[in-house]
Amino acid sequence: MQVVTGEEMREMDRYAMDDVGMKEELLMENAGREAAHALERKNTSAAGTKTVVLIGKGNNGGDGFVLARVLQEKGWNVDVLLLSNADAFQGAALYHKDLYERCGFTWGYWSEKESERIQKEYILIVDAMLGTGVKGGLREPFKEAADVLNEAEGTVAAVDIPSGVPSGEDPVPETAVQADFTITLQYPKISAYLQPASPFYGEIEVVDIGLPGAALRKEKEKKQLWTGQDTARTLNKRSVDAHKGDHGRGLLIGGSAAMPGAVRMASTACLYSGAGLLTAAFPSSAAAVPAGAPPEVMMLPLQEENGYFSPEIRADDLSAGAYDAVAAGPGMGRGKGAETLVKQLVEQAGGPLLFDADALYFLPEHIEALQQRRQPVILTPHPGEMARLAGVSVREVTQRRFSLSRETAARYNCCVVLKGPHTLVTMPDGTQTVNTTGNEALARGGTGDILTGMILGMLLQRQEIQPAVSNAVYLHGLAADFAVEHEFDSYAMASSDIISYLPPAFRSIISSL
Incomplete structure (x- = not known):
C-alpha cells in the first residue's frame, strides 16, 4: 500500500x-x-x-x-x-x-x-x-x-x-x-x-x-508500507534439491575484546535467516566469539591490537572476494584497524556489502568510492549514525526521515535502512518501504546486530536488494512482536531472546506461501 x-x-x-x-x-x-x-x-x-x-x-x-x-x-x-x-x-x-x-x-x-x-x-x-x-x-x-x-x-x-x-x-x-x-x-x-x-x-x-x-x-516518489503479504510474495522459496552453496557464502566482520557478543548475535541471526555458509572474522583476542557462536559458524581470527582489529590487516587477509556478500561493523570499534578494513572493503569487495554500527562512522570519507561501486551497498544507521552520514542533527533526522533518507541514499549510492519505529528502507533511486512490525522491545543494545545478521542472511539468497532488506526488517520486527506476545514483557527480556523467535516468524510467513 x-x-x-x-x-x-x-x-x-x-x-x-x-x-x-x-x-x-x-x-x-x-x-x-x-x-x-x-x-x-x-x-x-x-x-x-x-x-x-x-x-x-x-x-x-x-x-x-x-x-x-x-x-x-x-x-x-x-x-x-x-x-x-x-x-x-x-x-x-x-x-x-x-x-x-x-x-x-x-x-x-x-x-x-x-x-x-x-x-x-x-x-x-x-x-x-x-x-x-x-x-x-x-x-x-x-x-x-x-x-x-x-x-x-x-x-x-x-x-x-x-x-x-x-x-x-x-x-x-x-x-x-x-x-x-x-x-x-x-x-x-x-x-x-x-x-x-x-x-x-x-x-x-x-x-x-x-x-x-x-x-x-x-x-x-514511490513510498509503500511493507506488510506480511509483501514478505510472503517476495521471500525466496527453497528448493528440495538445493545444497548449502545454493544459499550463499557470507562473511561477517566485527567484534572486539570489549564487544564480542555483537558478532555472536549477528552470526546466529544470519544462520537463522537462511545462510548456507558463514564465516565470522574477529580480532584474535575476542575469544568469546568462537566460544559462544553457533558451532556451524566458521571462524577467522585476525591480527589484533589492544583487543581491536590491527591497522596492519589487509583485505587480502579476509579473501573478501570469495564470499557472496559481506557485512561489517557490529562491535568492531572505531580504531585504525576498523578504518582500514572499511576503506579496503569499499574499494575491493566484489559482492553486496553491508555496513552497520561502527563501520558507518568512516563512510563520509568514502562517498566518491561508494558512488563508483557497481555492487550494492546497504547502510543500517540508527538516527545518531544517520545524522553523521547526512551531516545534520539527530532532531532533523527524526523530523525528515523520508526526505533525508532519499537524499542520503542518492548521495552515497546505497540502500539506507534508517532504524527506529517504522524502520524505513530507501533505495538509491528513491523507492522507499515503511516497515509495519516491531515494538519497544527493540529499543535496546544488540537488536541492530541481529538485524545486520538477518540482512546478510537474506542477501545470500540471491534476491533483489530491496525485497531482501525489507523482508529482513519485517521479520526482525515480527520476531520481536512474537516474543512480547507469547513469552516476554518488553521490559524483562534481552536482545538475544528475539533470536529464538525467528523460526516461528519465518514459519508464519512460509506457511502462507
Whole structure:
C-alpha cells in the first residue's frame, strides 16, 4: 500500500477530477460514506449512542457532512456542529452541506455550551474539522476545540487525519487533536510513520474512496508500507534439491575484546535467516566469539591490537572476494584497524556489502568510492549514525526521515535502512518501504546486530536488494512482536531472546506461501 503526503494526495485527486473526469462531489461522497462504514465496523452497537461530528469549511468538513448523513439515515443519534460560518462553504463541501440539509437533517454552531457537553455527554466524537491542507498552528475556534476533544471522555475518531497534525514532515504544532482512531482516506499519510506525529493518529484504518489506479502511477516518489503479504510474495522459496552453496557464502566482520557478543548475535541471526555458509572474522583476542557462536559458524581470527582489529590487516587477509556478500561493523570499534578494513572493503569487495554500527562512522570519507561501486551497498544507521552520514542533527533526522533518507541514499549510492519505529528502507533511486512490525522491545543494545545478521542472511539468497532488506526488517520486527506476545514483557527480556523467535516468524510467513 502506498504512503503519501497531503500534497501528493491532492495531486492524485486533481488527476482523478481533471484528467479522468471524476466529479469532486462523487469522491467526497465516497470518502464520507466509507468513513461512516468504518465507524459502524468500529462501533457495532453504537447506532443508539450519542455521537457528535465537528465540521470545518473545507473538504474534510464536506466528508463530515456525508458521514453524518449516512449515519443518521441508519438511525444513529448524531449531532453536527460547525466551526466555520455556514456562508464560508464552497464547492463540493457546500454541495454536501446543502444535500445534508435537503435530506432533513439539522446542524448547530460550536459554542462554549456545546464544548461542555462534548466533554461529558458524547460517546463518539468525530473530528472532521481540518484536513491535510492546514499549515502551522491551529487558530481559534479549532485550537479550543482540539483542547476540548483531548480532554473528552468519549472516543475521538478523526477523518483522514487528526486536525492540526501535518500530513508530511512539518513539525507538529503545540495543539493538535489526539485521536483514538483515524479513518485514513485512500492512502496513509507519511506523518503516521513519523515521530512525534504518529501517536496522534491512534489506531488507523485505511478506506478506499475509489481513486483510479492511474492516479497513483503518476506519483514520482514511490513510498509503500511493507506488510506480511509483501514478505510472503517476495521471500525466496527453497528448493528440495538445493545444497548449502545454493544459499550463499557470507562473511561477517566485527567484534572486539570489549564487544564480542555483537558478532555472536549477528552470526546466529544470519544462520537463522537462511545462510548456507558463514564465516565470522574477529580480532584474535575476542575469544568469546568462537566460544559462544553457533558451532556451524566458521571462524577467522585476525591480527589484533589492544583487543581491536590491527591497522596492519589487509583485505587480502579476509579473501573478501570469495564470499557472496559481506557485512561489517557490529562491535568492531572505531580504531585504525576498523578504518582500514572499511576503506579496503569499499574499494575491493566484489559482492553486496553491508555496513552497520561502527563501520558507518568512516563512510563520509568514502562517498566518491561508494558512488563508483557497481555492487550494492546497504547502510543500517540508527538516527545518531544517520545524522553523521547526512551531516545534520539527530532532531532533523527524526523530523525528515523520508526526505533525508532519499537524499542520503542518492548521495552515497546505497540502500539506507534508517532504524527506529517504522524502520524505513530507501533505495538509491528513491523507492522507499515503511516497515509495519516491531515494538519497544527493540529499543535496546544488540537488536541492530541481529538485524545486520538477518540482512546478510537474506542477501545470500540471491534476491533483489530491496525485497531482501525489507523482508529482513519485517521479520526482525515480527520476531520481536512474537516474543512480547507469547513469552516476554518488553521490559524483562534481552536482545538475544528475539533470536529464538525467528523460526516461528519465518514459519508464519512460509506457511502462507
